[in-house]
Amino acid sequence: MAFVITSPCTNEKAGECVSICPVDCIVEGDDQFFIDPNACIDCGACVATCPVEAIVDEHDLTEEQEVYLEKAESFFG
Numbered sequence: 001m002a003f004v005i006t007s008p009c010t011n012e013k014a015g016e017c018v019s020i021c022p023v024d025c026i027v028e029g030d031d032q033f034f035i036d037p038n039a040c041i042d043c044g045a046c047v048a049t050c051p052v053e054a055i056v057d058e059h060d061l062t063e064e065q066e067v068y069l070e071k072a073e074s075f076f077g
Contacts, residue, residue, distance in 0.1 A: 002042040003035050004061060006068045009054035017046035017055065027075075034075045 005017075009032040017033060018026045025039035026046060035046070035055070047055045058069060 002037070002040050002058060003044075003046060003055050004058050004065070004069050004072055005033050005035060006054050006056055006061075006065045008052035009033055009050075012052055012054070014051050016049045016051055020045045020049045029075055034072045036076055037072070038076070 005026075011031055013028065013031075013033060015028075015033070018024075018028070022043060022045065023039050023041050025036040025041075026033050027036060028034075032054075047057075056065060061069060
């Protein structure tokens with residue numbers, strides 16, 4: 001998984017990232033969007049487009065943000 005959508009997206013779901021993604025790998029969940037790690041091409045377009053700065057490279061996640069990686073893995077499980 002290259003990018004993870006974190007807490008600023010929770011209950012916000014602005015959605016700009018969905019329309020900019022060239023491979024349609026961002027999916028809406030109950031309380032936030034998730035990036036499908038199997039479809040993502042690591043282009044980073046979503047990162048630049050997110051108005052709430054919720055999208056983080058998985059290698060840059062803080063310890064507190066790790067829960068969002070787990071949440072995404074479970075969503076696509």
